[in-house]
Amino acid sequence: MRSTNRTGSSKLVKKLNKEEILQQVITHGQISRADISKQTKLSRPCVSALVEEMIREGLLYEVGMGDSRGGRKPILLEYNYQAYAIAGAVFDGSTLDMAIADLKGQFLARFQKRLSLPAQGEFVIEELTQGLDRLMQECGLEKDRLLGIGVGLPGVTQRGSGTVSFSPSTGWMGSPIQQTIEERLGLPVIIDNDVNMMTLGEYVRGVGVGHATVVYIYVGTGIGSGIILDGQFYRGSREAAGEIGFMMIGPDHVRRDGASGVFETHYSAPGIASMAKGFLSDLQEGSSVIEALIRCSREEHAEAVKLLDDVYRHWAYGMANIVSILNPELLILSGEMVHIDEKGVKRIHDWLTEWVPVAPRLEKASLGQQAGLIGAVHSVLEAFPSTRLLDR
Structure with a gap:
């Protein structure tokens, strides 16, 4: 029985040592066996044996020589990010x-x-x-x-x-x-x-980097948001936090089982396209309804000007509701909202400044469809x- 325990303990120690080595390689990017030994306090023979095993497993590989400190140049190791x-x-x-x-x-x-x-x-x-x-x-x-x-x-x-x-x-x-x-x-x-x-994509790689309290707003076939408070996702008691498409913004309607919410029924991309169908009859599937409205507005098309103002105002209502409750430092605008021009973003921010005590920064999502x-x-x-x- 003691022999079995020793074997189990030995396997655990070996695994923990390999974890330490792997972490050192990932942290440093490139590192020698000698430096791993110094950082982990493991003996050089132990490090060498475990490194060789991890090279055979495909987790590490040798990438060339490092700078010499008075002897032979050390061989540098790197984590194989394409192992899996x-x-x-x-x-x-x-x-x-x-x-x-x-x-x-x-x-x-x-x-x-x-x-x-x-x-x-x-x-x-x-x-x-x-x-x-x-x-x-x-x-x-x-x-x-x-x-x-x-x-x-x-x-x-x-x-x-x-x-x-x-x-x-x-x-x-x-x-x-x-x-x-x-x-x-x-x-x-x-x-x-x-x-x-x-939201997670923009938070770890996009405009959300460096911010602790962020709300990401997406307008597409529906309207939704992702909420990060103090660096942690907020999901709510039933993981339905962020379903802002159900805000009571826009003309009221009777929602039957399985139907969309009031806000997204009227101010999602399909909802806006439906309101614009009288003068945007040539809108192609997959194209941006906001880009089309902005283009028509610049040509002083009265209906387009009126509808665009209505859309911006109602989107701003939703943002004001969010800001009043969560007080984020950053609102990330995505989906159809990335097509808002500079004038439109300023207009929305001016409304928020007027309506709420502290208006957050507004930034368009930077990662596009990769987010x-x-x-x-x-x-x-x-x-x-x-x-x-x-x-x-």
């Missing part, structure tokens, strides 16, 4: 965007497809499966090198149970989507709301830290 890969996918209600990335989060391949509407849940999952197969073939990647996939979906996602409790556009109402996708793909899956994934994918990939990187690779 991660997938990300975001379906925003109309477009499926997918990518495969390395362990640094850098995209290796990307795929995008606009789905015909309405896109029912089973159809979306089938497109997700085909898209992943296509990306893996493009990368020449074997399935066992893929750690998992982060998936952003429209609706209220319950991450703990892996369900989507409310998603009128797909028909997912309390469905065990995470389990369904895992069984279909044969991979660990992390699900979250699509706008939360976009959600970056967030989806980052969610997997958080769930599978590099030290977990030692268990594979």
Whole structure:
């Protein structure tokens, strides 16, 4: 029995030592065996033996010589960020965007497809499966090198149970989507709301970097937001925080089961396009309704001027409500809002300054359609830290 305990203890110590070595390599970027020994207080023979093992496992590799300090030049080690890969996918209600990335989060391949509407849940999952197969073939990647996939979906996602409790556009109402996708793909899956994934992307790589309290506002086929308070996502008691499309902004209407909220019914991209159809009859599918309205307004088209003012004002109402409750330092404008011109952004900010005690900064999202994918990939990187690779 004592022998078994010693064996178990020895394996644990070895794993912990490898974790320390791996962390030193990742932290320093490039580092020699001797410097790892100094930093970790592990003996040089121990470091050398474990490094050789990790090189065979594909986690580390030698990248050349470092500077000499009076003897032979040391051989530098680097973490192999392409030892494994991660997938990300975001379906925003109309477009499926997918990518495969390395362990640094850098995209290796990307795929995008606009789905015909309405896109029912089973159809979306089938497109997700085909898209992943296509990306893996493009990368020449074997399935066992893929750690998992982060998936952003429209609706209220319950991450703990892996369900989507409310998603009128797909028909997912309390469905065990995470389990369904895992069984279909044969991979660990992390699900979250699509706008939360976009928020995470802008927070870790975009205009949200360096800010602690941020609200990301997205206007697309619906209206939603992602909320980060003091560096942490705020999701609410049932993970429905940020569903601002249900604010009572705009003409009231009777919402039946499965219908959109008042705000997004009238002031999402389809809602605005519906109000503009009398004079924007040539608006192409996939093009920006705000860009079209701005273009018409500059030509002094009276109806366009009036509608654009109405849209900006109602979007500003939503922002004022958010600011009054959460007092963010930054509002990130995304989706259709990135097409607002400088004059429009100033107008909205002036309204906020007039209406609320402290108006936040307004910044347009900087990552475009990559934001959600970056967030989806980052969610997997958080769930599978590099030290977990030692268990594979």
